[in-house]
Amino acid sequence: MSLSEWLAQKKNVALSNNSNYRNVSFPNNLWIKCNKCNFLMYYKILEANFKVCPQCSYHFPTSSQDRIKYIFDLNSWQSLDTNLSSIDPLGFVDRKLYSNRLLHMKLKTGLSDAVQTGIASVFNISVACGIMDFRFMGGSMGSVVGEKLTRLVEKATCLHLPVVILCASGGARMQEGILSLMQMAKISSALYKHSQASLPYFTILTSPTTGGVTASFAMLGDLIIAEPKALIAFAGRRVIEQTIKEDLPDNFQTSEYLFKHGFIDLIVPRTELRVQLYKLLSLYVNPCG
Numbered sequence: 001m002s003l004s005e006w007l008a009q010k011k012n013v014a015l016s017n018n019s020n021y022r023n024v025s026f027p028n029n030l031w032i033k034c035n036k037c038n039f040l041m042y043y044k045i046l047e048a049n050f051k052v053c054p055q056c057s058y059h060f061p062t063s064s065q066d067r068i069k070y071i072f073d074l075n076s077w078q079s080l081d082t083n084l085s086s087i088d089p090l091g092f093v094d095r096k097l098y099s100n101r102l103l104h105m106k107l108k109t110g111l112s113d114a115v116q117t118g119i120a121s122v123f124n125i126s127v128a129c130g131i132m133d134f135r136f137m138g139g140s141m142g143s144v145v146g147e148k149l150t151r152l153v154e155k156a157t158c159l160h161l162p163v164v165i166l167c168a169s170g171g172a173r174m175q176e177g178i179l180s181l182m183q184m185a186k187i188s189s190a191l192y193k194h195s196q197a198s199l200p201y202f203t204i205l206t207s208p209t210t211g212g213v214t215a216s217f218a219m220l221g222d223l224i225i226a227e228p229k230a231l232i233a234f235a236g237r238r239v240i241e242q243t244i245k246e247d248l249p250d251n252f253q254t255s256e257y258l259f260k261h262g263f264i265d266l267i268v269p270r271t272e273l274r275v276q277l278y279k280l281l282s283l284y285v286n287p288c289g
Helices: 003-017 043-048 064-071 098-109 143-159 178-196 237-244 255-260 270-284
Strands: 031-033 040-042 078-080 115-122 125-132 163-169 201-209 223-226
Touching (some): 040 043, 064 115, 064 270, 143 163, 223 255
Parallel strands (some): 201 223
Antiparallel strands (some): 078 115
16 A cells, blocks of 8 residues: 555545534635745745745835834834825716725725824934835825825924825825825925924835935935835836836846945835934934934
């Protein structure tokens, strides 16, 4: 008898001896495979490592709520402007009504829009922070995202707080047309006043950061930080190649490529971001102040 036949026989015996065996169910998603190296890991290992693969350091997508937990002191997060929500000014329809899409996203993510803003602390240093969430319509920047970030920066200026914005976005939200593009200027204007008050502003670019977000506040930071191998771009790779009629390098539009060419200042793994952010903030702010 071969080994496979012996194992099959033992399995049949076990099934016949235990009538409840067929009814045993196992939880889903106990094991997760890395998208980069195919390493199979227990999901709690991934969670404990801030959703970074322990074998190849691939950074899995994560939610704004997780980022709050990873970066800030326990129970220090105080949300701002949670009541703001987009409307449908254009009556926009693609595969479904924009108003219906918004409702679906709210139910799916538990968020009012694609950014969370609040006041929190990093090792007792208070900061004003905006965290974009790609789960909500690809982190697209509509009028509410622009309004929440603008109010956040204005509040930080009044309270003399540094501003940190974590970017994750596909760009301006087409369903709101010109109203989305106006947010680029609105946020940038508020950041200029914040800068005039001699207050620091850091941006943290995660994958992806593209379009109108890259073309505005994402690249205005006094320090621009990025996660490893993050996609950071304005136009898409294919659009650029078709425009210039040339092939682009394999690592084009990655954190490493932009760092090499001077577009960003630091590449910091997610597991080290909290400590690194504290060190940088300490250069500008007295932790005891």
